[in-house]
Amino acid sequence: MIFDENSCPVTATMKVLGGKWKAILINAIYHTSPARFGELRRSVKGITQSMLTSQLRELEDDGIINRKIYAEIPPRVEYTLTEFGLTLSPIILSMADWGKQYKLKKKKQD
């Protein structure tokens, strides 16, 4: 069997939620919907403004999240998962599950 990087659907998924921040951002928006920009910046520990902006844009381009702008002063922007983004939740939730098991396993090794 041939596993081509460009045709592999698993790799396609990894491109969408890969990198250091996307999975955690999807998870955060999933639990904090709607989520404001500053709210995410505070709750997602360690992320910089520029990374938060760029990752949110890429998620938006991929159809995972919605960006709703309110014409107010001061400005307000709210992020929510799209319907398509919600189809990721089984993956995110099972990843969260597995991550917990993995941490337990790691502790035993020490």
Place this chain on the structure above:
Amino acid sequence: MIFDENSCPVTATMKVLGGKWKAILINAIYHTSPARFGELRRSVKGITQSMLTSQLRELEDDGIINRKIYAEIPPRVEYTLTEFGLTLSPIILSMADWGKQYKLKKKKQD
């Protein structure tokens, strides 16, 4: 709610199957078990020997795959998923599923 990079189980999972090759390698070994080194090098298109070696080592260190060495000439090494590695299959399979939907969606956008 606080989402800490170091405590987030989703991030922990991403560290295990993140990067360019690990998810596709797990998928490949899942479908080609036991998988020999050269076999993987041929079937996983585009991967180099050094990347294949390093990624397999990291997966082994994480307890995802087994590495069985046969004391033969010429040498033979077989890789299989561990029991713990098999617990990843729901994630991998749902990622494969989702990736297909994502590709369909992308095509429509063009």
Place this chain on the structure above:
DNA sequence: CGGGATCCCTAAGGATACTG
């Protein structure tokens, strides 16, 4: 408040040659 623009640096990834 929610960004954009710019510059910078490390680490992930890749190419090549050699070996038990």
Place this chain on the structure above:
DNA sequence: CAGTATCCTTAGGGATCCCG
């Protein structure tokens, strides 16, 4: 056959400053 060992390139990520 299944790797090591080196060297090299790039892009992911980060810091800082500026703006409507």
